[in-house]
Amino acid sequence: MDSPVPATLARAPARPQARAGEEACADTRQDAPAEAEPPPRRPAAFYSSVFAQIEEIGWKQLVSATGDGVSCLTFRVVDEPGRMHLLEITLPMGYPESPPSISADVPYLPKIHWSKNSRLKDVICQFQAHLKILQEFWNTMDEIDKVLWIVDPTKPSYAMSHRRIALGDDCYILLQVDARKPNSLPECRFLGTDGKLDQLIINWRKNRKKWDTKKKFHENLAAVLDFALPSPPSVGDKAKDDEQADCGICYAKHLPVDDELGAHSGCATDYMCENPSCSRAFHSVCLRDWLRSITTTRQSFDVLFGNCPYCSDPVAVKITGH
Amino acid sequence: MQASRARLFKEYKEVQREKSADPDIQLICDDSNIFKWTALIKGPSETPYEGGVFQLAFAIPEQYPLLPPQVRFLTKIFHPNVHFKTGEICLDILKNAWSPAWTLQSVCRAIIALMAHPEPDSPLNCDSGNLLRSGDIRGYQSMARMYTRLAAMPKKG
Numbered sequence: 001m002d003s004p005v006p007a008t009l010a011r012a013p014a015r016p017q018a019r020a021g022e023e024a025c026a027d028t029r030q031d032a033p034a035e036a037e038p039p040p041r042r043p044a045a046f047y048s049s050v051f052a053q054i055e056e057i058g059w060k061q062l063v064s065a066t067g068d069g070v071s072c073l074t075f076r077v078v079d080e081p082g083r084m085h086l087l088e089i090t091l092p093m094g095y096p097e098s099p100p101s102i103s104a105d106v107p108y109l110p111k112i113h114w115s116k117n118s119r120l121k122d123v124i125c126q127f128q129a130h131l132k133i134l135q136e137f138w139n140t141m142d143e144i145d146k147v148l149w150i151v152d153p154t155k156p157s158y159a160m161s162h163r164r165i166a167l168g169d170d171c172y173i174l175l176q177v178d179a180r181k182p183n184s185l186p187e188c189r190f191l192g193t194d195g196k197l198d199q200l201i202i203n204w205r206k207n208r209k210k211w212d213t214k215k216k217f218h219e220n221l222a223a224v225l226d227f228a229l230p231s232p233p234s235v236g237d238k239a240k241d242d243e244q245a246d247c248g249i250c251y252a253k254h255l256p257v258d259d260e261l262g263a264h265s266g267c268a269t270d271y272m273c274e275n276p277s278c279s280r281a282f283h284s285v286c287l288r289d290w291l292r293s294i295t296t297t298r299q300s301f302d303v304l305f306g307n308c309p310y311c312s313d314p315v316a317v318k319i320t321g322h
Numbered sequence: 323m324q325a326s327r328a329r330l331f332k333e334y335k336e337v338q339r340e341k342s343a344d345p346d347i348q349l350i351c352d353d354s355n356i357f358k359w360t361a362l363i364k365g366p367s368e369t370p371y372e373g374g375v376f377q378l379a380f381a382i383p384e385q386y387p388l389l390p391p392q393v394r395f396l397t398k399i400f401h402p403n404v405h406f407k408t409g410e411i412c413l414d415i416l417k418n419a420w421s422p423a424w425t426l427q428s429v430c431r432a433i434i435a436l437m438a439h440p441e442p443d444s445p446l447n448c449d450s451g452n453l454l455r456s457g458d459i460r461g462y463q464s465m466a467r468m469y470t471r472l473a474a475m476p477k478k479g
Contacts, residue, residue, distance in 0.1 A: 249388075
């Protein structure tokens, strides 16, 4: 008789819990339709209007359309010299009363002029005009990349306005070019070994006023630094060039720019060991200094005879200047 | 001065890059003076120096690499070619046989080789040299091992 009573009591509490659960489910169900409401708010006219505008621009230029069907459009835009750009246009919920937003791989974005009567083609036209303005910047960067020895970035994007340029002897200049005034004096920082760097920094501070916006960028840079800027290593022979170009004694590709070195100032390696299995490169100045510092060197008129520091084969260096 | 500094800077970069490649040698450049370096080298295996870590001090002249670096042991070592008190090393490449082809890293390698192959005919440590020249290999190894334990091994706390 006692056992049935507890069973009944146990059942009673279960029912209220179930009801609470049902209410919770009901609440969730009521919320779900609310979350789904925004998509239907796009009127049918929106889609037909967007499609018509895409047709106006040209379907070939449309790269992708994502979001709720067509809220995020990516177009291919080619500028006059032939650079290919991707322009992403995002249509907000309030479109066309609210202006679309854009993004692209450019150093800075244009301000889009928009009214509710504007069309997507107007956005693309404004972007093309913006690309036209940026041509001067990209021409300057292209020339820098072509003429100077760029260490970083190795594959610059269109948006990048910084370059780390090798000056030789483990010295570098890090430039930040103003994309709005690309031929103006850039911001710069110097990186590398102290001795040579000091002179470059002094030159930069002294000569920066001489920067001439009408001259080419790299010409200005060479003039302000008062320094012969090294050319980029040829891509094909890059590995070989890196190995052979370093002097086996001072480990630098170029001698420092120094009046004491006279004609050899800043020059590359100009002597190579004749042993084919050695082929070590040297600056003749460094090799001469080494041969002069040891007792086994022999001299005949203006030529020093000795042995290669690496393989001990015979070497001969002319004494010039002094 | 400029050339030696630039070369040392490149050697420093190379040392950083090759850190894991040569576990027997650890080269450290002074924070404020690129002409001062220290090195920690492991005693070669199958020698009485095995298990020891020896500290070297490098003083690099301004004319480097036309002149060799000056290297000496900071850790006491019983070796015929190392002066017991000063740590001076008798090694031909650090004197008349020097060449700019050597680097600080390869100098360390040469010193490790010297530890494995002592040359008793030109001793800086006469006791050690005499033991070897008289053929008392066991005596030399015993003394060398003792000093390795005393000076070159971390003390058991």
